[in-house]
Amino acid sequence: MKLQHPWPLTSCHVSKDGRIWAGSVQGELLEADWESERLVLNETVSFELGVSGIVSIDYLLVASSWDGSLVVLDYIRNQIVKEWRFEGKIFQLCGSEETVLCSLSSGRVKYIQFPSWDLTETDSGLKYQSRSCALIPNNRGFVQGSVDGRVSVELFDEKTPKFAFRCHRMNLDDVQLVFPVTSLAFQSNSLNLFTGGADGKIVSWNLVTRKKQEELPKVDDTVVKLCCTEDFLIVATSDDSFKTCATPQEIELHPSQIYIKHL
Numbered sequence: 001m002k003l004q005h006p007w008p009l010t011s012c013h014v015s016k017d018g019r020i021w022a023g024s025v026q027g028e029l030l031e032a033d034w035e036s037e038r039l040v041l042n043e044t045v046s047f048e049l050g051v052s053g054i055v056s057i058d059y060l061l062v063a064s065s066w067d068g069s070l071v072v073l074d075y076i077r078n079q080i081v082k083e084w085r086f087e088g089k090i091f092q093l094c095g096s097e098e099t100v101l102c103s104l105s106s107g108r109v110k111y112i113q114f115p116s117w118d119l120t121e122t123d124s125g126l127k128y129q130s131r132s133c134a135l136i137p138n139n140r141g142f143v144q145g146s147v148d149g150r151v152s153v154e155l156f157d158e159k160t161p162k163f164a165f166r167c168h169r170m171n172l173d174d175v176q177l178v179f180p181v182t183s184l185a186f187q188s189n190s191l192n193l194f195t196g197g198a199d200g201k202i203v204s205w206n207l208v209t210r211k212k213q214e215e216l217p218k219v220d221d222t223v224v225k226l227c228c229t230e231d232f233l234i235v236a237t238s239d240d241s242f243k244t245c246a247t248p249q250e251i252e253l254h255p256s257q258i259y260i261k262h263l
Helices: none
Strands: 009-014 020-024 028-033 038-046 051-057 060-065 069-074 079-085 090-095 099-104 108-113 118-123 130-136 141-146 150-155 163-166 169-171 176-178 181-186 192-197 202-206 211-215 222-228 232-238 257-262
Touching: 009 051, 020 051, 028 051, 038 069, 038 079, 051 090, 051 099, 060 090, 069 090, 090 130, 099 130, 108 141, 141 181, 150 181, 181 222, 192 222
Parallel strands: 130 181
Antiparallel strands: 009 020, 020 028, 028 038, 051 060, 060 069, 069 079, 090 099, 099 108, 108 118, 130 141, 141 150, 150 163, 169 176, 181 192, 192 202, 202 211, 222 232, 232 257
């Protein structure tokens, strides 16, 4: 089944009870209704700008926006439980059973611990804009990827200093090409991190040894999203060559693809 919406969709999420949620560029929070075959607007939550991310904890839905808003919705009762308004845009959002983390355009990172609602703020550890983020399994910390081909790692234990490493770069004779780190994903219950980039590469890293483990075969287009379980890595790719097109001429784009790798 395919559901259509008048406006572009900027994020999606599946909650623990199997409901599918989506956010639009118009700041709408939508729920998939399979019987009517449409996306139904949730009128309790609305943003001034597009929805940048959606995650859930139990029956609480957390949504962020480019307008700096972070909202926690009890979607069973359809009531807003908590909301914040931060300075700057929220570019990225990720969550686990205990923590929600958001990366802001100001270069700051804010994370909230559940169920206490404690809010903590820290520096991103990146010089340039963040393009991706992920929480380390078992609530150990978080990682962020930037537009300059770099990943920063920070642990919550405060004993291990934060560090960063370079990736998704191409060395030529007289220049180094740098590609954004567009997606990050951990293998379940491990410190094996997968990074996906605009260069079409997917690389596995061991955060214990801080070394590269494996590089998967390169795909033709940009890796836009990685999802990982204990057994499978799912890779979504899309052709974004129109971004570097010199003239607004008609160009034929490759269709988006999904790749599945057994780990």
